[in-house]
Amino acid sequence: MPSPFPGMDPYLEGPSHWGGLHMTLIVALRGVLTPRLPRGYFAEIHQYVWLESEDDPDRRWVGPDVYVGEGGGRRPRASAAEVTAPSAAVTIPTLKKPGKRYIGVTDKDDNRVVTVIELLSPSDKGKGTRKDRANYLAKREEYFGAGVNLVEIDLLRTGSRPPTGDPDPPGGDYLVLVSRADDFPEAAVWSFTVRQPLPVIPVPLKPEDDDVPLPLRPALDRAYADAGYADRIDYSKPPVPDLRPEDAEWAADLLKKHAKKRKK
Numbered sequence: 001m002p003s004p005f006p007g008m009d010p011y012l013e014g015p016s017h018w019g020g021l022h023m024t025l026i027v028a029l030r031g032v033l034t035p036r037l038p039r040g041y042f043a044e045i046h047q048y049v050w051l052e053s054e055d056d057p058d059r060r061w062v063g064p065d066v067y068v069g070e071g072g073g074r075r076p077r078a079s080a081a082e083v084t085a086p087s088a089a090v091t092i093p094t095l096k097k098p099g100k101r102y103i104g105v106t107d108k109d110d111n112r113v114v115t116v117i118e119l120l121s122p123s124d125k126g127k128g129t130r131k132d133r134a135n136y137l138a139k140r141e142e143y144f145g146a147g148v149n150l151v152e153i154d155l156l157r158t159g160s161r162p163p164t165g166d167p168d169p170p171g172g173d174y175l176v177l178v179s180r181a182d183d184f185p186e187a188a189v190w191s192f193t194v195r196q197p198l199p200v201i202p203v204p205l206k207p208e209d210d211d212v213p214l215p216l217r218p219a220l221d222r223a224y225a226d227a228g229y230a231d232r233i234d235y236s237k238p239p240v241p242d243l244r245p246e247d248a249e250w251a252a253d254l255l256k257k258h259a260k261k262r263k264k
Contacts, residue, residue, distance in 0.1 A: 001230045002221045004258035007198045008155050008174055009224070010251070011233045014240035018122070018156075020227055026101050026119055028222040029214070033103070033117075033203065036212045040108050041205060047101045048139075105149075107206060114206055115149040125159025137162060144184055149204040152177040153216070157194070158241050164189060176216075180204045194247055235259070 003009040012021050030043045037043060103117040118124075118140075123132035140162060143150045154161060154175045164177060165185065172191030178201060179187040190199045198220060202211035224230070235255045243251055 001225075001262075003224050003229070004235070004255060005194065005251075007192060007196050007217070008194060008220070009229075009233075010157065010194050010239040010243060011235065012224075012229065013156055013158075015122075016240075017229070017233070021223060021229075022119060022121060023101060024223040024227050025219060026103060028219040028226070029117060029119070029216075030103050031222060032219045033105075033212065033214050036214070037105070038205070038209060038212070041105055041114075042108060043103055043105050045101050046104050105203065105205065113148060115151065115204060116143055117151040117203070118153065120152065120154045120156060120162075122156060122159055125154070125156060125161060127159050133160075144179065144181075147181040147184075149181050150177070150179040151201065151203055151214075152179075153201075176201050178202060178204065182207050194243065195250060 003012075012018065026045055030045055033043050100121055100123075102119070104113040105115040105117070106112065107114050122128065124136040126133045140150070140152075152162065154177075157173045161175060162177075164175070165187065169175060169189040170191040173193045174191070176190040176199065177187055178189075179185075181204075190201060192199060198216035200213050200215040203214050204211050235258070238248065239251075242248065
């Protein structure tokens with residue numbers, strides 16, 4: 001059974017559900033997008049890795065081609081007589097907790113990521129440490145500087161959104177920003193409320209190829225079903241964070257009708 005809400009389900013924004021939803025929805029978005037991509041493109045899920053060293057306490061992000069795994073035990077060293085003396089001793093940056101996942105659309109011919117789809121997390125909107133938000137904004141600037149298309153999906157009502165430029169976008173609970181590399185710094189935004197359906201958004205590719213439409217609702221429905229949220233969420237309680245009073249009244253009426261349908 002899908003979510004009773006016509007668009008974004010505000011009950012999924014709470015800390016008890018968002019972490020799992022973020023990962024599940026990323027997978028679902030890739031599943032909806034892949035069959036729509038033209039020949040020559042593929043969508044892959046990547047994960048950021050954060051590095052830190054004593055000399056540079058500020059974290060930095062590296063791309064998904066960096067992978068750290070555990071070895072199978074310590075190997076015996078070669079004797080000093082067998083090897084050339086090293087030029088210097090260095091301290092390798094230590095691996096911190098892996099960052100969040102995102103979708104990269106890659107051009108197979110050039111083996112180059114042409115578009116990134118980011119699903120914002122609370123830390124990206126200033127709900128974590130100051131460094132978390134700064135790191136995301138720096139990463140965002142690198143996309144722009146590298147000529148990568150960016151699709152930024154914000155399904156969180158609280159927090160400080162990344163800058164969208166001038167003029168301010170229309171008011172709404174949620175926002176999608178699509179920045180085409182060829183049009184930068186111009187971008188398009190889709191603003192919508194908790195009462196409105198999720199939009200169908202364009203995913204830009206290379207300039208010579210048409211945009212790919214990406215409907216957000218089928219992806220949310222897939223994530224909602226895969227995680228069993230219909231049986232996990234207690235809709236008799238208010239969501240976290242709270243809705244505005246007028247939206248809370250609307251939601252209560254909506255959920256009463258939904259509960260009656262389930263009993264039939």
